[in-house]
Amino acid sequence: MSETPKVAIVGATGAVGEEMRLCLEERDFPLESLTLLASARSAGKKLSFRGEELTVKELTHDSFEGIDIALFSAGGGISLTFGPSAASAGCMVIDNSSAFRMDPEIPLVVPEINPEAVKNAPKNIIANPNCSTIIALMGLAPLHEAFGLRSIIASTYQAVSGSGAQGIVELEEQMKALAAGQPVELKVYPRQIAFNVIPQVDAFTDNGYTKEELKMLNEGRKILGLDELKVSCTCVRVPVFRSHSISITAQFEKPVDVEAAKAVYENRAGVKLMDDPSNGVFPVPLDTTGKDDCLVGRIRKNLVFSNALDLWVVGDQVRKGAALNAVQIAELL
Template sequence: MNMNTPRVAIVGATGAVGVEILSCLETRNFPLASLKLLASHRSAGKQVAFRGEMLTVQELTADSFGDVDIALFAAGGDISREYAPIAGAAGCVVVDNSSAFRQDPDVPLVVPEINADAAFNHPRNIIANPNCTTIITLMALYPLHLKFGLKTIVASSYQAVSGSGQHGITELENQVRALVDGHPVEIKTYPRQIAFNVLPQIDKFADNGYTKEELKMLNEGRKIMNLPELNVTCTCVRVPVYRSHSISCIAQFEKPVDVEGARSCYDGMPGVELMDDVANNVWPTPLDSTNGDTCYVGRIRKDLAIDNALNLWVVGDQVRKGAALNAVQIAELLVKGK
């Protein structure tokens, strides 16, 4: 194994996140000895362009990982649960985009800008990529935590339909077209009409009334930031936007906070930029982050009801930083070493 120029595989190479991982590897000049594209038998044989060459997608099997050093998984939880342990046992380090291993105590959950060192302690040879909404939210809150000490998060997310994959995009497109043409909408992907509507449910409901998506923010935030007592509550909402998630946050801190001090926390922080000039209508929207690698923070203000608390708004591309880019950044950590 040579981690300076590793042999890399993408599992789920033809899906939305897999395609974006391929793009990140190319645009970031990731050092490669070889690249293997793996997918289901339905996609096997497809040709994919990469660095001026055409690569052939291969069918994923249990024998796919003998000549792979790093495998970037983007094929969903069922595939990860079946094949990630096989890859790990073969000596390959897995970076998994699914939720399958995020709460496993032997699997680090990593956002490189926040807890990079955790990536080097992976006894199962599996590193988990966090949920997209968690990543984007913590990119905004971690710089503030370093100065003020994060205590409580109250969040509401506004999540794009591409978070549901191509089915979500197609459903929004078809419903908008039907409504404009005066036809009834067809509902397949979501429980209710998504066009010109917002849906306060993402994933299944747990017994406590929260959805699985909302509980991810709680459990993952605590693990990534190593704050087991962090208070988190959130509502996750699907909105008729094609790409990029937005999150409205109330964050309470251990220390007194001020707006200017909060803004200064973002100076020089990688991956996150301040976009906050309300006098000139400057605040971030999903379009600002779409197809980009930066999370944008704005609308920073003191909370009027809670002591030592700030309100803010953050946007980020959930397919890039929320998934593909974060996975590639983890792989870059493995290449660079501690």
């Protein structure tokens, strides 16, 4: 890989695509050129990058000639259609969709957890994990190193940004309609999201779990290399704009101790402890909005199981849950 690669963002006008551009800029990512790609509808739009104005180009199968790294965040369909052709043109694809995550020949990477996995990408594609999975594992991986993770029970509080820019617009428009005494329109979510919570994220599968709920199981096993890891998850959309929160009960192989558990976050990259509840110190979604670090708090001994902790993990879904993690993967290359 060239030290100053040519980079492209596919889905450059979406919520995650916009954040990818911001992350590349903020992190002084060394690159020779940045190409912004999107659907024909968005082509021609001007976006700034490092003081320059870039014109969004229409995504085609020829878009990837000469591109070294392509960050995809335009949905699974676009990834399936354009990812392999980009990869066979010699471009390294870092894909934010779920399209390739469970392919055994495609690494699934959280740079703070399994950076070495990027070295083995025979298809020239690396997958970015699901946002809730990244955020949960940022909290759990340090505990796993110390105590050996056995199972996870999680309930999520997921922001509307997880549905992209349209999710954010839906919440804003519903709030405006309610303030004006107008009826609420449903476009993105099956039920009103304003002043409500919805226990559905992604489609339902045959066993009653949603695809989103099964991702923490399947992707968690792959990222941590734990084939026996058990995970049961309830994913819920809440009227929050950007950051996801996750309430976790984690069972470990070894006996756990709350003080030792808190100590595992010292000097860790990408995750910080914020845990002094009797002094009002615990993380909330607004604490991580627009920030890189995931935050962990409310660590305590679970009252049902031995060797188990309850904890609360918060992270910016658009940033560490998506754009930042993808840019960090690019940095590893």
